[in-house]
Amino acid sequence: MTLDERKFMILKAIIDDYIMTAMPVGSRTISRKSGVGFSPATIRNEMSDLEELGYLAQPHTSAGRIPSNKAYRLYVDQLLHINGITPEEKIRIDRYMHDRSQQVEEMIRAAANVLSDATQYTSVIVAPQIRSLRIRRVQLVKVSDTMALMIVVTNAGIVKDAAVRIPEGITSEHLFRISEMLTEQLQEHTLSEVRQIFAQMFRDLSTHRRLLGGVMSAMEEKLVEDAPEDIIVGGTTKMLNYPEYSDVEKAKNFLSIFESKDRLAGLLKKSGGMEISIRIGPENEIEELKDCSLVTATYRVGSHGKGTLGIIGPTRMNYRRVLTVMDYMGHVISNLLSGE
Amino acid sequence: MTLDERKFMILKAIIDDYIMTAMPVGSRTISRKSGVGFSPATIRNEMSDLEELGYLAQPHTSAGRIPSNKAYRLYVDQLLHINGITPEEKIRIDRYMHDRSQQVEEMIRAAANVLSDATQYTSVIVAPQIRSLRIRRVQLVKVSDTMALMIVVTNAGIVKDAAVRIPEGITSEHLFRISEMLTEQLQEHTLSEVRQIFAQMFRDLSTHRRLLGGVMSAMEEKLVEDAPEDIIVGGTTKMLNYPEYSDVEKAKNFLSIFESKDRLAGLLKKSGGMEISIRIGPENEIEELKDCSLVTATYRVGSHGKGTLGIIGPTRMNYRRVLTVMDYMGHVISNLLSGE
DNA sequence: GTTAGCACTCATCTTGATCGAGTGCTAATC
DNA sequence: GATTAGCACTCGATCAAGATGAGTGCTAAC
Numbered sequence: 001m002t003l004d005e006r007k008f009m010i011l012k013a014i015i016d017d018y019i020m021t022a023m024p025v026g027s028r029t030i031s032r033k034s035g036v037g038f039s040p041a042t043i044r045n046e047m048s049d050l051e052e053l054g055y056l057a058q059p060h061t062s063a064g065r066i067p068s069n070k071a072y073r074l075y076v077d078q079l080l081h082i083n084g085i086t087p088e089e090k091i092r093i094d095r096y097m098h099d100r101s102q103q104v105e106e107m108i109r110a111a112a113n114v115l116s117d118a119t120q121y122t123s124v125i126v127a128p129q130i131r132s133l134r135i136r137r138v139q140l141v142k143v144s145d146t147m148a149l150m151i152v153v154t155n156a157g158i159v160k161d162a163a164v165r166i167p168e169g170i171t172s173e174h175l176f177r178i179s180e181m182l183t184e185q186l187q188e189h190t191l192s193e194v195r196q197i198f199a200q201m202f203r204d205l206s207t208h209r210r211l212l213g214g215v216m217s218a219m220e221e222k223l224v225e226d227a228p229e230d231i232i233v234g235g236t237t238k239m240l241n242y243p244e245y246s247d248v249e250k251a252k253n254f255l256s257i258f259e260s261k262d263r264l265a266g267l268l269k270k271s272g273g274m275e276i277s278i279r280i281g282p283e284n285e286i287e288e289l290k291d292c293s294l295v296t297a298t299y300r301v302g303s304h305g306k307g308t309l310g311i312i313g314p315t316r317m318n319y320r321r322v323l324t325v326m327d328y329m330g331h332v333i334s335n336l337l338s339g340e
Numbered sequence: 341m342t343l344d345e346r347k348f349m350i351l352k353a354i355i356d357d358y359i360m361t362a363m364p365v366g367s368r369t370i371s372r373k374s375g376v377g378f379s380p381a382t383i384r385n386e387m388s389d390l391e392e393l394g395y396l397a398q399p400h401t402s403a404g405r406i407p408s409n410k411a412y413r414l415y416v417d418q419l420l421h422i423n424g425i426t427p428e429e430k431i432r433i434d435r436y437m438h439d440r441s442q443q444v445e446e447m448i449r450a451a452a453n454v455l456s457d458a459t460q461y462t463s464v465i466v467a468p469q470i471r472s473l474r475i476r477r478v479q480l481v482k483v484s485d486t487m488a489l490m491i492v493v494t495n496a497g498i499v500k501d502a503a504v505r506i507p508e509g510i511t512s513e514h515l516f517r518i519s520e521m522l523t524e525q526l527q528e529h530t531l532s533e534v535r536q537i538f539a540q541m542f543r544d545l546s547t548h549r550r551l552l553g554g555v556m557s558a559m560e561e562k563l564v565e566d567a568p569e570d571i572i573v574g575g576t577t578k579m580l581n582y583p584e585y586s587d588v589e590k591a592k593n594f595l596s597i598f599e600s601k602d603r604l605a606g607l608l609k610k611s612g613g614m615e616i617s618i619r620i621g622p623e624n625e626i627e628e629l630k631d632c633s634l635v636t637a638t639y640r641v642g643s644h645g646k647g648t649l650g651i652i653g654p655t656r657m658n659y660r661r662v663l664t665v666m667d668y669m670g671h672v673i674s675n676l677l678s679g680e
Numbered sequence: 681g682t683t684a685g686c687a688c689t690c691a692t693c694t695t696g697a698t699c700g701a702g703t704g705c706t707a708a709t710c
Numbered sequence: 711g712a713t714t715a716g717c718a719c720t721c722g723a724t725c726a727a728g729a730t731g732a733g734t735g736c737t738a739a740c
Contacts, residue, residue, distance in 0.1 A: 137481055137512075139491075141491060141493060143497070149499060153483050159489060176516045183512075237592060240592045251580065251588060252577060255577045256577065259577070
């Protein structure tokens, strides 16, 4: 048995309906739909076939059918064609984003809001991976006699700071000179390259070794290694609007995902190089997401550096809408971050 | 009719029981409790009186009684005596907090976690009000030919940054000189005082007016006025563990409070000067909190500057525990912030 | 190949009976 | 006069039985 034209059509109709209503779809419902010129009985036969093929499932004998994960997979791979974002929405988003594109953090936050507002699902954005960004300036700011604050400005405008212990007797004038020197050396390099450059500097220099050592280890530890993944989540509670989560236990389970950013980071990283990735139900390795789909896309910052944006919703999410919005927002974020 | 010793005792027993179980309390339950040497019938008479006085309510005739908001008010005002935090817990908290006291933001976040872990309710912490903090350093860092980043370090170690447009042709050397000058002028003043100082500077100076104007307005707008209240929330989903919120609608309602930080900020500010404030049910003006209690305390940063920490839980929260933990954490935060 | 017809299934809703925790009142007891 | 035992009563919760209806699978007719 193979999937002919008609089976495709019926399956698509079922999925479309189920995405809207979250209720098992019966043969009559499909038959009534304009464009499907068959009686419920015929549909039933086809549905029976589709069930045998693993695309549909029945919650119980006298209920309608619901799509299986396999069906969604087919749906997103073959049955779905993205329609572009509407001009009105484009304008609305552009305007909103333009107003808050000054500071990166704020921009990302705004983007997360846009994503979850536009899709009505939970959105997740991973800030650009700091280690792949290019350093634009390094500046040491004296805070007390023994402490300075190291500020690193990158090409995406992202500012990171870390406390550095400084030897006593260093004036702010000294710190400025050293900052200038550091900036000169590190400019245009990525944070992941600093180690080598520092090694070189250590060879060339005799003074301020201790201070530089402190700066280097602060960069490495605080900015590269320890750096807690900067993850912004939007619309966490949107999920509670869907009948799938009308049970508090399920809701709690879902919300718990967002309590540990580390876990979330791991999850999002998996999507790796892909331009756009869709993971349906158990394709996510996280137990709590086995009834959810995760759609992720990557955005780029200049030639280096990239981050991830994602939408988490029920497996019966409106993939078309989500893909449309994601696609557009991916570009918006890339442009805003690269433009600065 | 007045509240004699025995009525107090019975009321307290009912509240204590209800706080534990969230179930209407019957006369038998109270009678069984050791320390209450009366039969259910006697208790019933007293309960009937207490109901008439407005301290108890009956969900329906054949159920037990539940405490009214008035009862909680009496409870926290008169019946409750705080017991100190246990040494073990003190050590646990101290250790946890000590490990993350380097960066203010991280420390506040850690404190929010401690609060919600220790109480099992949702915690909220408002970061120190930036406008009342003393400036320690101001530094302008060149980011591009036309933009600089203004970094303000305060006495609490809190770093704020804002983008400032700079006239072309300004070198980083210039910026450093100006930063030194600004630091000298503004040091030890609070952000709310900068306007006057700038006015003075404008009078005295003839050069760099445009740049200084930009710096001033950035300080005023981005750091003082616009500054979105820095609010950290911990354990948002803790509330879902309580039977009061086993209904998704209620849960959604509750969680929506945390979607708008502005509203939350307004709510927390109300507690104003009070050392510790307890608002029960409708005493909170926010509709969504009419079944919740909000306990807030203030912490101080040095002589100036203060912030708020709070716990939000059901009206039947364990006030004793909450007050104990809050009291301790208030001191911990004050010390950590003032010590730096 | 398609569809009308029909028996069958099964979750959901409704109804009514039962249960039991808890009350309020009265009369007996301390 | 305060306390308590006794008892009728209330009312939500629980459960079983029946009715309802959406939907299926199968067969036979078109």
